[in-house]
Amino acid sequence: MSGAAMRLTAAVSGFVIFLLSASVIQGQNVWRVTYTSTQICALKGSTVNITCSYTRPSKTTDGDTRVERAFWFTKTQDEEPVDLRTDPQYAGRVQYSYRNNACTLSISDLRDSDSAVFKFRFITNHPDWRYTGEPGVTLSVTGxxxxxxxxxxxxxxxxxxxxxxxxxxxxxxxxxxxxxxxxxxxxxxxxxxxxxxxxxxxxxxxxxxxxxxxxxxxxxxxxxTCKKVTYPDRSICAFKGSSVDISCTYYNGYKYIASKFWFSSDHHQRRYLSRAEDLRKDSRYTGRVQVFDTERGRSTLRITDLRESDSAEYHFKFKTGSDEWSSSLPATTLTVTDPDVQVQVIWSTTGPKLICHSSCLPSGRSSLAWYQNETKRIQDETSPSYGGYVDPVDSYSCSYQSYRSPPVYAPRVPVVLMSRSGDIMKNSSVTLTCSSDANPAANYTWYKENQSVLGREPQLVFSSIQSSDSGEYYCRAENDLGTTSEYVFIDVKYGPKLPSVSVSPSAQIVEGSSVTLTCSSDANPAANYTWYKEDQTLLQGPEGVHRFTSISSHDSGNYRCQSENQYRRINSTTLVLDVQYGPKRPSVSNNIGRSNSTLHLTVVAAAWKSAVVGTITAVLPAIALLAVCLWIRRKKSFTQQSHGGERPAIRAQLNMDLVRDVTSAPAPRQPAEHLHYSSIRFTQNQEEALYSNIRPAQPHRQTEEEHEEEEEEEVEYTDINTDNARSSPRTRREEDEEDSSALYSTVNK
The missing domain is CATH 2.60.40.10 (Immunoglobulins)
Known part of the structure; x- marks a missing residue:
């Protein structure tokens, strides 16, 4: 790449970083990695700690941000940084720590090849939001x-x-x-x-x-030709119960060696090296120590059946005729621990990487074996890294010195448990627990249907669950080998809420129209509904709809709805129906009372008060016709009595006085207020009803009482309906004396 191109690339990168910084500074958030020191000098064989701190935007337009992965690197592959833990050169020698925005890289047993520039990189939950700290830390390994x-x-x-x-x-x-x-x-x-x-x-x-x-x-x-002792391994780690070889090279300056042996010391014994004791004579090592001189100037100490108490520093000592080598310099340090072979899963952009890891795993010294699904041996390596494809449906393990690691595998389908059995009632406490068999241990995330993240713990707690919490909940279990999920459905039960009632149409209700009453109430399970008119049950069912295909005036009244399920029963407010209608067909009745001599002819109409005048106009001609019929009948009865040789007992003159003459047209339809009556009264001085006295000849003579009973059986009642009638003239005084709510027509006899 030319210098101009490199400068352009650098300029563009700087411009992008500037824009990113500018976008987050407005929210008082910045991307930054700050290294405690950018230059570190460390000794070969020692352990170095490289520290830093980092910041990131706490929020983005998509929500909160969090660091999901972080690692250190020195190399890149296909322009992607390579996690230091996946590099065989550093296998088993590096450890990471990043918490509370602090980051640390620890490298043990430093080597000359570890001299490099180390950079920290972190990745958030948003795939495009990742950052690498520049310029990094330059490590120089020296001795x-x-x-x-x-x-x-x-x-x-x-x-x-x-x-x-x-x-x-x-x-x-x-x-x-x-x-x-x-x-x-x-x-x-x-x-x-x-x-x-x-x-x-x-x-x-x-x-x-x-x-x-x-x-x-x-x-x-x-x-x-000088005297000296050199230890190729400054530190060795071994498993409890195993065996270890500790060796050294020495040179005596061509002098005769009178004696040589191995001894152990700890930090407190170094000042007493002159008192060193041959391990072969130490009772703690009886039967467990051997010394081999396989070649000139080289000695090897072998210790078997290692114990934790064998952890110490081991020295080699020799004596010549005139002097001795009794070193106060550090020798080889042995650490004995429990077997802890493990497979470490490292995430990378190209897929998961597997590392056979142990605190006692020396790189490049012993062969390792890799297994798939416990039994299939798939690789023998001196490097602790597995280089094959990792299938998430399989399990993988490694072995070192006959010690097998536990297998690693992706999470199995999670099991979701609910803290309550039976129905889940509103306002109760509910806990969902998600668990999945996985190694490494799974991380859990809770979702509700397609909503955002609800939690990142194995448990999701509802302290007072509500009806709005009903729905499908998903638990996702994941580790660096794979992801799987399971769902659970929550159905929150509760009794009906106050029913809502409505009428359709909501405008004026007219007799004969179609009307629908609707009742609805929020409930789980769904409520059943009952409609009542006053205290009369009209309808029961799950729909809560009562229909009138042709509503009648008799349907006017108070209605209420009741909703219920197994948890509650509740009534709605009262719904009042007022059915409006026009005048009904008038009804005329002829009532003859026994107690007096008055004939009441009543025309009944349930109509508005303003319609009375039109009704009278229709009734008066009928009254006149009825009076003529009665007069003809009486005259005929009198003629029959005259032919029988008897004189009529009573003379009567029929005088018909018309009380009111009304000729006006029917009034407009108005709501009914009272019932109005039109009556015809026949008045007589004697206390007797209007009838004809017929006295037939003997022997069929009847008493006056029997005759009256016959006449009562002959009383006729007539309903008169007419559209047009002529009224008789009347005086103004009669109009003034007229009752405002009753109409009377009287015939005086």
Whole structure:
């Protein structure tokens, strides 16, 4: 890539970062990774901690943000950062920690190849929201070395004048004084460099004060025939019950070795190295220790049936005729632990990666075996990383030194349990619990149908559940190997709420129209409805609808609805129906009373008061016709009595006085107020009703009482309906004396 292209790419990247920063600064949120130090110098074989802090926008337009994955990297593959844990070079030597916006990378057993630039990267729950901290931390791995300069041979030729300097490739923090060792024994000088004469059989080593655990290798000042002991492994970890080999190389300067052996010490015993005891004579190791000299200048200590008490520092010691090597320098440290072989699952953009991990797993020293579904051996490697495809439906395990790890696998279908059995009632407390068999352990997320996340714990708690909480709930279980989910349906039960009643049409209700009464009430399970008119049951059923196909005036009244299910019964408010209608067909009745001589002819009409005048106009001609008929009948009866030789007992003159003459047209239809009556009264001085006295000849003579009974049986009642009638003239005085609510027509006899 040309320089111009690189500058353009850098400019574009900077512009994108600027825009991103500008967009989040408005909400007082920024993307940032701050490293405690950008330059670190660490000693070979030691452990280094690289620390940082980070910030991110707490909210986006899509909701809250959270860090879901974070890792450190030094390399990229296909422009994607490679998680340091998946790099075989760092397998088993790195650990991450990120919490409360603090991040830490720990690398143990540092090597020269670990010198690199380390960067922290985090990914949020929004796939496009990820960030890498720049510029990263530059780690330089160094070790102490004894540098020899200004060498001059002594006169005797058995020694050399020289300058010795304790050197490191980078400046360590707080290294102001040094320790020097001659033939493994600490010297008194504390300077970084000094000049002296040195015998050829002596070796020298150094370390900065505070870093005594990592001294330089022993160096010969003259030739390479000096005494020294070198340990290839500064630390070894082994499983309890297993065996371990600890070795060293040594050189005695061509002198005869009188004795040699291995001994152990801890931190508190180093000052008493002169009291060291051969492990083969130590009762704690009886029957468990062997020493092998497989080649000249090399010794190996083997300890079997390891115990936790065997954790210590192991030294090699030899004696010649004139002196001995009894080192106060660090040797090999052994740590004995329980077997803890595990498969570590590492997420990556190309899929999950598997690492055979243990705190005692030395990289590149022993072969590893990988298994699929417990029995199928799929790979033998010296590297702890598995390089094949990981199928989420299978399980995977690894073995090291005959110790098998537990299998890892994606979450199985979750089991969702509800804290309550039976019906779930409104306002009750309900807890949903999700569990799934998975290794590594599953993370849980709760959803309701297509809504946003409700929770990220195995339990979802409703302290007072409501009807709105009814629905399908999903529990998602996931780890780095896969994802699965299960749902549960919640149906919250409750009694009916106050029913809502309505009438359709909602406008004026007219007799003969179609009317629908509707009752509805929120309830679970659905309510049944009962309609009442007053206290009379009209309808029962689940619909709550009562229909009048042709409503009548008799349907006017008070209605109410009752809704009920097994949890509650409740009544609605009262619904009043007022059915409006026009005048009914008039009814005329002829009532003859026995107690007096008055004939009441009544025309009954349930109509409005304003319709009375029109009704009278129709009735008066009928009254006149009835009077003529009665007069003809009476005259005929009188003629029959005259032919029988008898005179009529009574003379009567029929006078018909018309009370009211009304000729007006029918009035407009108005609501009915009263019933109006039209009557014809026949008045007579005697206390007798209107009838004809017929006295037939003997022997069929009847008493007056019997005759009256006959006449009563002959009384006729007539309903008169007519549209047009002529009224007789009447005086104004009669009109003034007229009753406002009754109409009378009287015939005086």
């Amino acid at each position: 102490f070395q004894v540098k020899i300069s200004q060498k001059q041979s002594c006169r005797a030729g058995r020694c050399t004048w020289a300058d010795l300097t304790c050197h490191s490739s980078c400046r360590l923090t707080y290294s102001t004084s040094y320790n020097w060792y001659k033939n493994g024994v600490k010297m008194r000088t504390e300077k970084e460099s000094f000049r002296d004469y040195f015998y050829h059989e002596d070796s020298y080593s150094c370390a900065a004060r505070g870093y005594e655990a990592f001294p330089s290798p022993s160096e010969c000042v003259g030739d390479q």
